[in-house]
Amino acid sequence: MEQEQIFEEIEEPYRPNHYEREQAQFSKAYETKLPDSLALYVYGRLQGHYHFRQRLDFHGYRQSGRCRNYEIVLSHQPSVGILAHEIAHALHRMKYRGVEKKHHTKKFLRLMHRVLDYYWAHEEEYKAAYDAQVQRSTETLKARIEREKNQAAYQRTPEFKLQKLQAQRKRWETKLKRAQTAIKRLNRRIGI
Numbered sequence: 001m002e003q004e005q006i007f008e009e010i011e012e013p014y015r016p017n018h019y020e021r022e023q024a025q026f027s028k029a030y031e032t033k034l035p036d037s038l039a040l041y042v043y044g045r046l047q048g049h050y051h052f053r054q055r056l057d058f059h060g061y062r063q064s065g066r067c068r069n070y071e072i073v074l075s076h077q078p079s080v081g082i083l084a085h086e087i088a089h090a091l092h093r094m095k096y097r098g099v100e101k102k103h104h105t106k107k108f109l110r111l112m113h114r115v116l117d118y119y120w121a122h123e124e125e126y127k128a129a130y131d132a133q134v135q136r137s138t139e140t141l142k143a144r145i146e147r148e149k150n151q152a153a154y155q156r157t158p159e160f161k162l163q164k165l166q167a168q169r170k171r172w173e174t175k176l177k178r179a180q181t182a183i184k185r186l187n188r189r190i191g192i
């Protein structure tokens with residue numbers, strides 16, 4: 001198994017023991033995959049709770065992740081385990097910057113544990129809120145399509161066409177009045 005590529009870390013060389021322990025300890029989390037849009041939603045909720053600053057990006061399809069100062073990159077359809085692992089890196093940096101030089105420490109593992117506990121406690125709530133959000137945006141989209149359809153249908157009616165012609169006629173009338181006024185004024189100056 002190409003573990004090194006499964007967890008790409010930029011600051012620390014691969015340490016097999018850590019990952020094996022972690023995968024065994026959090027097997028449920030590593031087996032639970034999230035669709036990108038749900039992962040993004042969950043990330044936003046966890047960010048709201050923990051206040052780490054990294055934005056989330058997706059790259060590649062092999063389960064992997066990395067954490068930089070400004071971003072966390074996860075593979076598409078990331079597992080809950082990888083999501084929590086990278087967020088734990090962000091929290092570890094916030095909490096132990098300059099104190100711990102290594103990244104996969106016991107303190108790191110405790111943070112990951114905490115993130116996962118928090119996630120499992122809120123999983124149902126997050127999923128329900130996400131579904132509601134999707135539902136809302138679907139309804140908004142449907143309403144917009146309906147509105148545009150009605151608008152297009154209205155524009156094909158004789159009433160609408162008549163209104164348009166009347167509006168055109170009114171614009172020409174205005175131009176005519178302006179021209180008449182201008183001619184009158186010139187006539188006065190010429191002395192006709």
Ligand SMILES: [Zn+2]
Pocket residue numbers: 007009085089103104
């Ligand atoms: Zn790591």
